[in-house]
Amino acid sequence: MERPDFSKGLVPAIAQDADTGEILMLAYMNETAWDETLKTGRGVYWSRTRGLWRKGEESGNHQDVLEIRIDCDLDTVVLKVRQHGGAACHLGYRSCFFRKREGDGWKTEGEPLFDPAAVYKKPHP
Numbered sequence: 001m002e003r004p005d006f007s008k009g010l011v012p013a014i015a016q017d018a019d020t021g022e023i024l025m026l027a028y029m030n031e032t033a034w035d036e037t038l039k040t041g042r043g044v045y046w047s048r049t050r051g052l053w054r055k056g057e058e059s060g061n062h063q064d065v066l067e068i069r070i071d072c073d074l075d076t077v078v079l080k081v082r083q084h085g086g087a088a089c090h091l092g093y094r095s096c097f098f099r100k101r102e103g104d105g106w107k108t109e110g111e112p113l114f115d116p117a118a119v120y121k122k123p124h125p
Contacts, residue, residue: 005074006031015043015055015088018066018080024088025096027055029077041065043079059119061085087113090120 004011010028017024027045029037032052036044043055043063056062067080089096092112099106 002070002074004029004034004070004077006034008075010046012076013043013045014076014078015063015081015083016078018082022095023097024063024081024083024094034077037065037068037079043081055088056084058121059085059087059090059114061087061114063088085113090116092116092119 010030011034013027013029013033015024015027016022027043028047029044030046030052033044033046036052036054041064043065045053045055047053054062062084063079063081064084065079065081069078069080070076071078083094087094089098091098092114093110094113095110098109100109101107
């Protein structure tokens with residue numbers, strides 16, 4: 001089975017809404033996260049600060065993985081997901097990419113769907 005090339009470490013994993021195509025977030029995977037994502041059908045990621053983390057483990061906003069794509073170099077994956085709970089961003093927004101460059105400044109698009117301080121029991125990076 002083809003799988004990402006983890007020989008150089010972590011690989012980027014883009015979570016994309018399966019219905020709308022909206023980019024929800026970018027995270028990273030190691031082999032353990034990849035294997036658990038395949039096994040469970042849910043978005044599982046790796047970070048240097050949190051280690052292995054299962055999207056939605058604390059917030060309930062988990063991702064069902066409907067399709068997985070891998071690029072030609074085997075070093076990036078796209079997960080087409082169904083985002084539960086509405087928000088993929090740990091700041092409460094639907095997408096982590098809620099800031100849009102306009103002119104010389106930034107515009108925030110949308111409103112947070114939840115209050116991170118009320119959801120997370122510990123400070124979140």
